[in-house]
Amino acid sequence: MSADYFKDFDAIPYEGPESTNPLAFRHYNKDKVVMGKRLEDHLRFAVCHWHNFCWDGKDIFGLGIGTFDRPWQRAGEDGLVLAREKMDAAFAFMEKLGVPFWCWHDYDIAPEGATIKESRENFAAMLDYAEEKMAATGIRLLWGTANAFSNPRYMCGASTNPNPEVFAYAASQVQNAMDATKRLGGSNYVLWGGREGYQNLLNTDLKRESEQMGRFLQMVVEHKHKIGFEGSILIEPKPQEPTKHQYDYDTATVYGFLQRFGLEKEIKVNIEVNHATLAGHSFEHEVATAASLGILGSVDANRGDHQNGWDTDQFPNNVPDLVPAVYEIIRAGGFTTGGFNFDTKLRRESVDAVDLFHGHIGGMDTIALAFMKAADLYESGELQSFVDNRYAGWNGELGEKIKSGQLSLAELSQWAVDQNIDPKPISGRQEYLENLVNRYVHR
């Protein structure tokens, strides 16, 4: 019985940094108050069904066979029975782990049926069940989303498909998943355009596809308002994979797209660490960019491998790597509807139930520790003062005149010539600042 899959495990306790118990938290003390709020309320950890309960250990090599032996993945049995077992296992796991949130794609929690109607019936049945589980455990929904990328019908895109019927099919899934997210009290609704891109420019009408996608997002936002969903709508940028090119390449690209369709006040981003690095950016870059544009929504914690060119979706394990990004989140005021989601993935070789605990415990400890270090750094004001000082000139007379548009290019040029200015280089102090951050990381 799947419900018992995690029966050998107790709830994961917080035991502090000295603990050597691999099934205890060393840093994530959810009730610890930092900057006036409990860690749990800052970090808003969520566990996603996707890689944790749906993936069977298959690898990217295509014919590599699943290595996991999860009972709810056994072949030849009624899909709804297995889906209930899977959900039982997931809630048992999340409860023992002690996370406040969960997440799903529609077909993570309900088996896709032979027809659109059957799929919706399955989904409806599982929603009822999910409601029960949530009530019983107190676990809330961070976000829902629709899987509009796995089924062959989506191979050439969902909203960007050359066939408008596929657009319609995706619309039916998204409407249904949005309604479900609202019903379950979800904080966000996420869109990841896994096939909204192209494999090949030769057969693609880029302009037409982007307009299709723009209209789709407008319909999503209209629907949000119509049903009174009060959470955030989030787009999850990714540059590529499975497509050769994905339209939501990175945060800056998404922002340009949103503006083009009048949506920049309506939609935010869900940033994944590994997607950031695949796009050629650091994680902190993506967070800082989103924050500076007012579209920072939520985070998927999955890191990549710097030597591999694909999405490895690994659990975070490097505290100093995370500190600058978490600092930016804190500086932006922290999460409102968002949180840290584990859409992360065990290694295919980590086949046991216990490995799922190790992955999450390590990830949560890493993020919690990075958060506490970043909070210290933020509260000290040391870094912010440095930066404020560096730009102090912009608060002087010249700076204000430029910013407020009082000077034309010709006037400013003339001033520079008249003054015969010769501004000298001032050190950027990168090494000093890196040491400063490390002072907070390693006390």
Add this chain to the structure above:
Amino acid sequence: MSADYFKDFDAIPYEGPESTNPLAFRHYNKDKVVMGKRLEDHLRFAVCHWHNFCWDGKDIFGLGIGTFDRPWQRAGEDGLVLAREKMDAAFAFMEKLGVPFWCWHDYDIAPEGATIKESRENFAAMLDYAEEKMAATGIRLLWGTANAFSNPRYMCGASTNPNPEVFAYAASQVQNAMDATKRLGGSNYVLWGGREGYQNLLNTDLKRESEQMGRFLQMVVEHKHKIGFEGSILIEPKPQEPTKHQYDYDTATVYGFLQRFGLEKEIKVNIEVNHATLAGHSFEHEVATAASLGILGSVDANRGDHQNGWDTDQFPNNVPDLVPAVYEIIRAGGFTTGGFNFDTKLRRESVDAVDLFHGHIGGMDTIALAFMKAADLYESGELQSFVDNRYAGWNGELGEKIKSGQLSLAELSQWAVDQNIDPKPISGRQEYLENLVNRYVHR
């Protein structure tokens, strides 16, 4: 004497594909009429001073010493004398090569002085000289630009510098270079933000810097209208190098930025092949993206090396690689103010005058041949028909209703359920289309 540097070379003739003369064009017959226009008028080749005449063969390894022995690069002589010799050599080269356009950064053509005033005097003197050379040869100006990145004062940015005096210094150069571009009848004015980015997020205020840059670009556009410059203003995207991150990362990022500051109708992009690939895109992707957004301006022809992670700026030499991008340029209506600029770079080991000819001849032949192949493909309509057919459904009733906003998400969803739709995958025919293109490339 530098003026004689190319004295051993005759004008480069067109001799046709059978020629084995390394100092003749085999494909670039400038007077050949393709799609109703001479090749010269389609391609609008330009030679830039930058790598061709200013670079001395130093390498990226910093202390690698220049390998070239250009007479105008000798040490210890009056800067203006050398600048005139350099310009003599450049015009001699361009005339023998037979290109209709040239390009420059301000300090490519005039030596930077000890003060801002002296720099402007030098520049003014060289503009007079340039006017003479242009009149004598008939070579026109594709674009001018200002070098706001080499001098140490720009090490932390020009418009995005923490010091507003550096912004002012850049403003004075840009105003001056814009006025000069207008005076010389330039077709475009280019901005490349080589230091508009960051080395390090810790010391950087991303929001403030982007607003500074936004204001700078607005000033540039205001100045353009004020002086009545009728060419295009172009931004040249690049993801990084020399900075760790450059704000004008790629075309999509630039477009978002332009919208944010109300400039998307005023500024276009100058796409460099190698910058596209460093940003994780194909060249054709950047061209197609710019065309679909209405901001395709001009092209720098420099390709990269797929095994090296920096800007190698090599001459183009692969026809099938270029055909898809050139096809997109043709489909977008071709260049208006833009052209193909050679801001390309000899290999550091190619130390002789003749190597400069080989590089340009090979590059021009490659582009000309790619253009003729792409024109054939375009005129046949074969590829366009395929694409049009692929999206034909979007011109039907369902497609039109979606596009025109007649259906809400809920209505479309309901329709999908009612119809119990089950759209089937339709082959994208990538292999067929690649063969189709190759049919035009290798006749």
Add this chain to the structure above:
Amino acid sequence: MSADYFKDFDAIPYEGPESTNPLAFRHYNKDKVVMGKRLEDHLRFAVCHWHNFCWDGKDIFGLGIGTFDRPWQRAGEDGLVLAREKMDAAFAFMEKLGVPFWCWHDYDIAPEGATIKESRENFAAMLDYAEEKMAATGIRLLWGTANAFSNPRYMCGASTNPNPEVFAYAASQVQNAMDATKRLGGSNYVLWGGREGYQNLLNTDLKRESEQMGRFLQMVVEHKHKIGFEGSILIEPKPQEPTKHQYDYDTATVYGFLQRFGLEKEIKVNIEVNHATLAGHSFEHEVATAASLGILGSVDANRGDHQNGWDTDQFPNNVPDLVPAVYEIIRAGGFTTGGFNFDTKLRRESVDAVDLFHGHIGGMDTIALAFMKAADLYESGELQSFVDNRYAGWNGELGEKIKSGQLSLAELSQWAVDQNIDPKPISGRQEYLENLVNRYVHR
């Protein structure tokens, strides 16, 4: 019935460059004599079962469902029945395509059984069937290999597994596949160490694993001699994927490994284009390296996508990209036991039978055209003369003395000082040479 899967297709004719028939060769005229030999005998094209007939259109995204509708991939039927249908389809395809060779992994052609014995019985049955098909069609075996990577037992390596029983299991497959390769008259036996590497250095004993692998390869070579197999043993280098790091990283690494275990005269390499580029090398680099070390064996034609960081295994389509590598193959004397294998992969969106033809026709035409261009270049001697001239000094007195070991470091140093030598840079003429090659590519 699978045997009829390709019934709507005729044999693919050669129709010449002018043909617009997408189901004809435009360049691959197998009987054309180039450099004294038929093209078919130079190129030795092979079609592999692997991606062509076993892959179902699943993608790297794991839960992306297969898009293909090959009848022999239907669920719930006897494995041997389906395997025969698959082989019927494969031979029908290969016969219509007109290739002289095929290739396989053991479990491509026979279903893996519930036990090691059952697997061997299945394999034996399919070998009989393969022998019949080969006799009936005249199609020969380029190479066989064993799939020691898909089954979960191999998740942590085959010969490099921490468990010696897994080593033994792999040994049983390899012995069986080698014997089968000999029985079918195969020209080569290939080893690809898809799991011979690590996901994680923390749990790995690098030294022990490399010694296990060294012993395994020695056993393979001993077995080859014992059974009198006269073909070549080939290792296929790949840097990573599915593992984080693969031991057979590239040709140079493999050569070092072979020397370490005394195997450098016994084993050669099977170079894949996409593996070369994933390792940071050009294809021609890997070919030239192997040739210079005397270990050039065979080639897998699959190219990658320069913007994607994983193995896309696409059909070759760029002639100038291939010419330098094919030139190196020709310069090395051409293939002996090797050939050009298509272990290539349709795009997942290319779901139809006809797409399989388009892919192979395009790939074969590309290689054939590249070969003819490279042969022209080789026969002209132009490139070789240039290179010979460039190093001519090494055939002079100084060069000979150095090469033959007559001078110690101190003696040579003293000579340099005494002569006060000051060798000057001589142009490497890269641009000229690229133009020279293009002269042969585009006549």
Add this chain to the structure above:
Amino acid sequence: MSADYFKDFDAIPYEGPESTNPLAFRHYNKDKVVMGKRLEDHLRFAVCHWHNFCWDGKDIFGLGIGTFDRPWQRAGEDGLVLAREKMDAAFAFMEKLGVPFWCWHDYDIAPEGATIKESRENFAAMLDYAEEKMAATGIRLLWGTANAFSNPRYMCGASTNPNPEVFAYAASQVQNAMDATKRLGGSNYVLWGGREGYQNLLNTDLKRESEQMGRFLQMVVEHKHKIGFEGSILIEPKPQEPTKHQYDYDTATVYGFLQRFGLEKEIKVNIEVNHATLAGHSFEHEVATAASLGILGSVDANRGDHQNGWDTDQFPNNVPDLVPAVYEIIRAGGFTTGGFNFDTKLRRESVDAVDLFHGHIGGMDTIALAFMKAADLYESGELQSFVDNRYAGWNGELGEKIKSGQLSLAELSQWAVDQNIDPKPISGRQEYLENLVNRYVHR
């Protein structure tokens, strides 16, 4: 006066983790005894002249002008005078920093002359001066090397040059630098083949060049024995940059090369972190590979930027990133002749003298802390026990039989069939092990 360049700085004290003094060590307590030895004796820190004192802040963009204002870099003065000032400054810096070792390229410490003879005279003069400085400060030489890559004569290689006179020129420098290294009591002599590679395969005879390089290395080893130099000869692998391809690509490639020329017992590697990552490897991979092959020599501490594709040579700042590599060094028995060299580079924007201190202090603290964490991990035996257990089967009967060569492929295969073996997957426990390491990093 340069000697006073660092006059405003005191010796850098160790103040412990609580210190907020940016000019103090927080972790590097050189006299602290760890695993029976002082930290200074474990880490053997060295400061190189190269980036620290010779580089002027020029950037990779070629025409980017130096931003630094080091007095010994002023123009127009006698080279030997400036070289002495530079050496004064360097020793003042190293003494205040408190490092036990220094390093140089020949032309870092002595200006290259107009002729080979003049260069040698300059070098001889500076060696005398160096000897004085070393005696006065007690600072020892970690390694010497020759710069056979900056001068234009080396643009197409030193030992691999098409011109044997360039080989001779390099020989004269290397002989001289080796003799100097011996005279100064150096622990190692390093060879970095910055131009030993190619820009372009078309003009390159790969086989000939590798044989030239093989002979060169043999001459170096013969010379070492002849002069009785007792240090190690080290090759520094790098995959590319400035060349498109460098022959000493990575450790595995170097090992293959050494075997080919009978040098694998004579030469070891000097691993640079950033070179490892540019070659597609983790730093720990390169260290573990070298250790497993018995050729681990020394380390250059310079890290790269994961988002940039060139050698950024930054100071190390991430402790958990370094721990696995340092653990491997400890496991290999630690350094013998090697050490941690800072051939690292300030950011071009870090223009002040104090930045040089910040960079080194941060780097030394990072390495010292990583070392102490790795030593704890090593002494606990926890990780080693896990690994030993994982491979325990190889010490059993089956494992021993395989390793000792008692079983042929056929015999082992037969045994597997007879036993009908079916080995099951065993978890690799990656997440557990990553948490284990973090337990040591964050106590």
